[in-house]
Amino acid sequence: MPQDAPLSTTSSSFSSVGTCPDNCEEAMAQAHDEVNQIRRQGPGAVDFNMAEGSYREVPAEVMRNGRITQAYSDLARDMPENHWVRLASYVSVQGGCAMRQFTNPSQNWPGAVSDFPQNGLAALGDANVAIFESIYPPNRMAANCGIDRFLECVENGEIEVNENIVRAMKQMRDGDLRRAANTIARYEQEEVVQPVYARWPGTFQTMAAIDTVNVFQDMTSIPIARTCTRDGLVPLEGSISNPRDRVDYYEALLNEMYRIEGIN
Template sequence: MAELSTSKSAGAPVGSCPADCKEAMRMVQDEVNKVSRLPGPIERNAAITSAYDKLARDMPENDWVRLASYVSVQGGCAMQVTQGRNLPYVPGWAEGAVPRTLSRVLVNPEKSLDALGDANLTIFSSIYPANRMVANCGYKKFKECVASGEITVNDKIVKALDKMEKGDKRGAANLIAEHEQREIVQPVYDRWKDTFADMKNAEGWIPGDQTSIPVAKTCTRDNLVPLSGDISNPQDRVNYYGKLIDEMYRIEGK
């Protein structure tokens, strides 16, 4: 795995930044809009994951983005499972037979894919733009644009980026994660409540842990980070985020 230096200040720009604040944010939003217009959730996930990967290289001090580059991969893996790809193996059955059969009986594959895609895109479109603008323009320019009212950014994201600029990388990541899980992801769960419940029910019929994920850039069920609690509960997801970021630190040696 390529090492990412995490010593760069959030205030150091790495990308192209127009002088006009609105144009600087519009340039980032155009990137998000281009992703949102891709034809399906799996294609969008690939583009989102690529964007997170590049931003993690440009902004290695951003622990939330670095973890997102792993979690988005696992989201894409889950999407593929809903479509009968990369299915988990259950001993005693033909490869993929159990999950494929259950998916037909208990889960609507199209709705499952759309629900996961909704979560992936909603998180990306809500959190990525401000972080990408800081990478492009530097924190000082970003803060000036927010203070002038020329761009509007969620206050918790602004506070998180301020923490990051002051060197509190974990505090910044935790603040973004709280905002993500409570205010961004939870409405997605509410929109797709029945679909996520069906997916959870189907997973319960498959031997082994089908809910936890690894911190990995490939589709694998090895080295899962165990989830405690209910994935539909925002506080349990926040707690799980903490376990995932600890695992990221461990595997990256940070």
């Protein structure tokens, strides 16, 4: 993933930054169309192997992650006051790094069952898409149309949006940016991601077990970085399967992003 130019720490996009249809439903549908296009992304082919005369197939989960990460990065640039999206642009990169690790045939997984790499890739891809399709569309609409117009559409009953997202938009509008990010994070971890953990309980338990067996592996902690690296890991305290522990971890990641980006 190429390094992006630093995001603004002072500018705001409370006014519209993109194409916003006059009709509220069309404006939201525009954001959902972008999500649906990415959801349909299939596997890709890269890295031509001269000896075998073939391309190595990149799984659909990895291809989708690349597009999701770019969508977050673009939205963070359009809506710099949205600190949840700013952090998502880092976290999604690291999710993609973990997915590619599962596709590495030389990777050793101590104590893991044989289908762990396939299940691990699928579980991370499931979480990546679940978060994106639940949280990205209203945030993209707010960036395209402006927060005031977005809230007007909600209050007029022209679009239905989760109450936590609406609350976060009001907090952004009022300048309470950290609280807005935390509001979205609690919704993300408690309502959006927890069902994913319920679908893949053994897989996430295995990730935690590998951390215990090999402290140098650490599959559940990530750095705030836009490249695949294990330097500067922010340690996860608690259980990856516990939504409250993940919310606390989100706060630790947010603090590290503030430190790196110089946000007070």
